[in-house]
Amino acid sequence: MGNNSTHPTAIVRIQRFNPETDAKPHMQEFEVELKPGTTVLDALHEIKTHQDGSLTFRRSCRHAICGSCAMHVNGKNELVCNAPLKERLDRHGRITIRPLPYLPILKDLVVDRSSFWEQYLRVKPWLTPPEDAPEKEFRMSPEEVAALNNAETCIMCGACYSSCQIVGLTKEYIGPHALLKAFLRVMDPRDSIPGERLADLDGTDGVYRCRTIFNCIDACPKNLNPTLAIETLRKLAQKREAFEQARIERQKHLDEPIPAR
Amino acid sequence: MRVFQMQRISAIALVVFLTIHMIVVHYPPFHIDFDQIIIRMADPLWKAIDIVFLFFVLMHALAGAWVVLTDVQRFSRLKRAFAGAAIVIGLIAFYYGTKTIIAFQPPV
Amino acid sequence: MYTSSGFISFALRRLTGVALVVYLFMHLWVIGSVNAGPEAFDARLAFVQQPLFKLLEVALLAAVVYHAIDGIRIIVVHYTGITEYRKSMFYAVLAVSTLLVIAGGVPIIRFMLEGK
Numbered sequence: 001m002g003n004n005s006t007h008p009t010a011i012v013r014i015q016r017f018n019p020e021t022d023a024k025p026h027m028q029e030f031e032v033e034l035k036p037g038t039t040v041l042d043a044l045h046e047i048k049t050h051q052d053g054s055l056t057f058r059r060s061c062r063h064a065i066c067g068s069c070a071m072h073v074n075g076k077n078e079l080v081c082n083a084p085l086k087e088r089l090d091r092h093g094r095i096t097i098r099p100l101p102y103l104p105i106l107k108d109l110v111v112d113r114s115s116f117w118e119q120y121l122r123v124k125p126w127l128t129p130p131e132d133a134p135e136k137e138f139r140m141s142p143e144e145v146a147a148l149n150n151a152e153t154c155i156m157c158g159a160c161y162s163s164c165q166i167v168g169l170t171k172e173y174i175g176p177h178a179l180l181k182a183f184l185r186v187m188d189p190r191d192s193i194p195g196e197r198l199a200d201l202d203g204t205d206g207v208y209r210c211r212t213i214f215n216c217i218d219a220c221p222k223n224l225n226p227t228l229a230i231e232t233l234r235k236l237a238q239k240r241e242a243f244e245q246a247r248i249e250r251q252k253h254l255d256e257p258i259p260a261r
Numbered sequence: 262m263r264v265f266q267m268q269r270i271s272a273i274a275l276v277v278f279l280t281i282h283m284i285v286v287h288y289p290p291f292h293i294d295f296d297q298i299i300i301r302m303a304d305p306l307w308k309a310i311d312i313v314f315l316f317f318v319l320m321h322a323l324a325g326a327w328v329v330l331t332d333v334q335r336f337s338r339l340k341r342a343f344a345g346a347a348i349v350i351g352l353i354a355f356y357y358g359t360k361t362i363i364a365f366q367p368p369v
Numbered sequence: 370m371y372t373s374s375g376f377i378s379f380a381l382r383r384l385t386g387v388a389l390v391v392y393l394f395m396h397l398w399v400i401g402s403v404n405a406g407p408e409a410f411d412a413r414l415a416f417v418q419q420p421l422f423k424l425l426e427v428a429l430l431a432a433v434v435y436h437a438i439d440g441i442r443i444i445v446v447h448y449t450g451i452t453e454y455r456k457s458m459f460y461a462v463l464a465v466s467t468l469l470v471i472a473g474g475v476p477i478i479r480f481m482l483e484g485k
């Protein structure tokens with residue numbers, strides 16, 4: 001198509017819902033030009049600027065780091081700003097965009113994420129350093145960093161949370177995003193309350209609610225592994241005291257340099 | 262013990278017991294009646310195996326049903342009531358099942 | 370609705386699980402008739418051994434086999450933490466259960482048709 005002046009078009013099917021006028025969400029089709037190198041988010045912008053200004057969606061950074069633009073595209077959760085439009089079209093040149101599933105829809109593609117944040121706060125997502133923390137930088141060994149499994153790169157987009165059928169069934173479940181964050185804090189050698197954290201997660205709303213469906217892994221745009229984090233937390237919760245003890249020992253050497261290997 | 266652990270332990274036990282049960286009871290000849298069952302059940306060891314099997318199967322079934330129900334948010338308030346009901350049903354069924362297993366006596 | 374191999378396995382596991390719980394109590398009731406003596410037992414047992422029930426028995430076998438093999442898969446994930454082969458493991462579960470159901474079901478069907 002490159003040197004062709006008229007671009008082919010893509011049919012964008014979007015789930016619309018206006019709480020003031022609609023009883024139920026419905027699908028609406030738009031046609032946009034398929035310019036090379038555009039993303040799904042670009043198509044949404046194109047529609048909002050030139051075709052229907054009432055189309056509502058969230059986005060901010062446009063380069064896959066703020067996590068506002070997670071949507072349900074062709075049955076999968078992903079960041080639309082990072083999804084090439086052309087690759088998402090089926091053989092009829094169509095793409096279907098819906099809001100994140102299992103969450104209350106506020107308008108069009110915008111969902112109410114309050115349960116997401118409530119559960120997030122429940123796991124005390126902040127780091128709790130030891131009281132007598134040295135006024136120096138804390139050091140982690142490469143092994144300790146590797147054990148985090150990149151969990152610190154989570155951007156809180158909600159793709160995993162809203163892909164989980166258990167979240168669909170009950171909002172009491174802490175959810176993969178918060179459990180991944182809890183895993184990050186528990187595994188962090190600088191954190192001084194891993195025992196308390198594990199005790200909090202060790203219930204039917206926490207690690208024991210996961211039914212190992214794996215949707216969270218499939219959905220994560222950052223290729224993180226919440227399922228494995230939950231499995232790890234489950235195992236650590238079994239030997240909580242020993243783990244806590246090991247952390248106390250470890251924190252005696254927080255400001256020491258990591259021995260060269 | 263957590264329901265989660267109960268499910269895993271009884272699951273592993275059931276894999277063993279159910280394999281035995283399927284092969285011994287539900288395999289050729291396919292037509293069974295009292296006279297055939299009694300040959301095997303006359304042995305107290307088989308009775309013991311069946312009672313243990315019954316225990317695990319009830320545990321797995323009722324804990325599983327409890328999990329399926331309480332995974333639905335609407336029912337989560339009834340968590341305790343369901344657990345109580347499961348225990349009562351389990352005890353009754355275990356009593357009835359054990360009685361049944363023991364009732365397999367050769368007619369005197 | 371978020372469909373994936375994980376969801377299909379989960380939904381099937383729940384469905385078969387619920388069906389098996391229902392079956393378990395029916396099973397207890399049928400076998401429990403022995404409390405009323407061998408004759409009552411044989412009568413009720415003959416009732417559930419009519420040809421139609423043989424078809425249900427194949428369905429029962431399928432439910433048991435799938436539920437068991439998929440459960441083993443989940444336990445393997447718990448113990449090994451293997452998550453990268455989640456899809457192939459599920460397809461393997463389907464393949465193994467299909468084979469087992471065919472192996473176990475064909476003799477039952479043949480018995481139903483030929484009566485021996």
Ligand code: FES
Nearest residue numbers: 061062067069081
């Ligand atoms: S707009 Fe920020 S992640 Fe997509």
